[in-house]
Amino acid sequence: MSPVPAPRRTQGERTAATRARVLDATFNCLLERGHAATTIAEVQDRAGVARGTLLHHFPTRASLMVGVVEDVARRRLGVLRAGAAEEAPAERSWERAVAVVRGDLEHPAFLVVLELWVAARTDPALLEALVPVERAVFEAVHGAVTEVVGTTDARVPTLVQFTIDLLTGAAMTGLLGVDHASHERLVRRWVAALPVLLGETDADSWF
Known part of the structure; x- marks a missing residue:
């Protein structure tokens, strides 16, 4: 047949x-x-x-760069959804939230978006395309991390944003060869500080 x-x-x-x-x-x-x-x-x-x-x-090259902006955003959101889905409700914690953010920052798509961020500084057309797309990505990252933390404390959104910004900055400086061990110590200290800032543990536990 x-x-x-x-x-x-x-x-x-x-x-x-x-x-x-x-x-x-x-x-x-x-x-x-x-x-x-x-x-x-x-x-x-x-x-x-x-x-x-x-x-x-x-x-044009400009239209190609604008086109890739949305493609990169789709890739990052796919990584984010996959990372958040792995976090079972029983495992919700700041440690797991950090893992979700790191999953995004350690993916190649983040390196590509860094290239676009720098180029957009002097490219108005690229900046116009990039800003609304990245705003949607930022909101998705913030929402996913907040969900993984799993608490309705009014202070959590601010601490989530601090966590995202700290990890993003650390990832960027890491590209310059900053000592990996120092980076890891910084992240551990921040995770330990979060319960203190929320009044869940005594400040002595931070040290």
């Missing part, structure tokens, strides 16, 4: 697949070579598409 041929993809499916291939190539180029080296020619070569095909989807 002859095998049943696979159904032909629709034009929309082919278009979506090509766009995804171009965005994957852009993501990998940003990760490996940085924003300055992520040119139309480099992405075209990595994606293995004709120049006309790439320009049909992204007529």
Whole structure:
């Protein structure tokens, strides 16, 4: 019996697949070579598409960078959802919350978004595209971490934001080769300080 041929993809499916291939190539180029080296020619070569095909989807380098903003956000939100889903209700704690944030910061998508953040400082079009998308990501991270902590204390949202900012800053300085052991000590001290700030433990327990 002859095998049943696979159904032909629709034009929309082919278009979506090509766009995804171009965005994957852009993501990998940003990760490996940085924003300055992520040119139309480099992405075209990595994606293995004709120049006309790439320009049909992204007529300019600026439009390509704007396109990758949402792609990176989807990747980060996927990592965040997966990390938060692993945290069983019985295990809700600040330690688990830190693990959720770190899962995002240690993913390659965070390195790519750093490239975009720096480039957006002097690129108004990229900044305009980046700000609302990143705001949605920030809100999702904050919400997921708050859920993992699992308390309705009115002080928690502020402490969650402090935790996210501390870990983000530590991740960025870590790119410069800051001592890993010092970083780990800082995180442990902060996790120990959180119950003190919430009045759950005595200050002596922090030391």
